[in-house]
Amino acid sequence: MAKPTKPTGTSRIKFIMFDAEIADDQIQSVTQAITNALRGPAGAPVVRRLPASTPANGHSEPAEVEVLDEVEDELDTVDVTPTAPRQKTVRKVKAPDIVEIEMHAPVSLADFAKGKDDGSQHKKFMIAAAWLAEHRSTPIVTDGHIxxxxxxxxxxxxxxxxxxxxxxxxxxxxxxxPERGHYEINHIGLDYVNKKLVNGAE
Incomplete structure (x- = not known):
């Protein structure tokens, strides 16, 4: 029996099933077939079936050799370093400019707002716009007025x-x-302020 060549590297094999009677002079060829199977291209697992050789006595049952090509674990090629959480970006808008308005002459905004429901920002906007329209002859306002x-x-x-x-x-x-950035309160808005926002109004 010929001595197998001395291995120069290492290989990983996994035998799913190996049940065969092999003549002594056929062991080297079967070993070579297994080695060749392991040299196939990387990819999905491939099952290779090799027919068993007939022994010298001529009496053997059919058998198969199954060789499973192992697929190398690819986790080492994946960057699993946790990334820092993204910070939420808040868009800051510059505060509007102050507009020249006579605030304290009758009727003042403070007097106009008395007795009115100013429980939300939107209601405050409505009250200020209605006051400007009715008592400061300024029906068209900007965010600066408010x-x-x-x-x-x-x-x-x-x-x-x-x-x-x-x-x-x-x-x-x-x-x-009426134009971009300018807002004019309409009669629906004025009625809402003078009727709906008055405390005690139904």
Missing amino acids: YTCFRSIGWSTAINDFGQPLRELKGRKFFTT
Whole structure:
């Protein structure tokens, strides 16, 4: 029996089933077939079936040799380093400019707002716009007009974008926009302030 060549490397094999009677002079050829099977291209597992050789006595049952090509684990090629959480970006809008408005002559904004429900920012916007239209002859306002009113009366100005409530109120049909960035309270908006927002009104 010929001695097998000395291995120069290492190979990994997994035998699913190996049940055969092999003549001594056929062991080297079967070993070579297994080695060749392991040299196949990397990919999905491949099962190779090799017919068993007939022994010298001529009496053997059919048998198969199954060789499973192992697929190398690919996790080492995947970057699993956790990434830092993305920080939420908040778009900061510059505060509007102060507009010159006579705030304290009768009727003042403070007097006009008394007895009215100012429980939300949108209601405060409506009250300020109605006061400007009815008592300061300023039916068309900008976010600067509203900002000035808020600063004067002491309402919180912690609003990221003073134009957003105006756009939303325009969408609810309380304002019209004669031009970009300008808002005019309509009769629906005025009725809402003078009727619906009065404390005790039904």
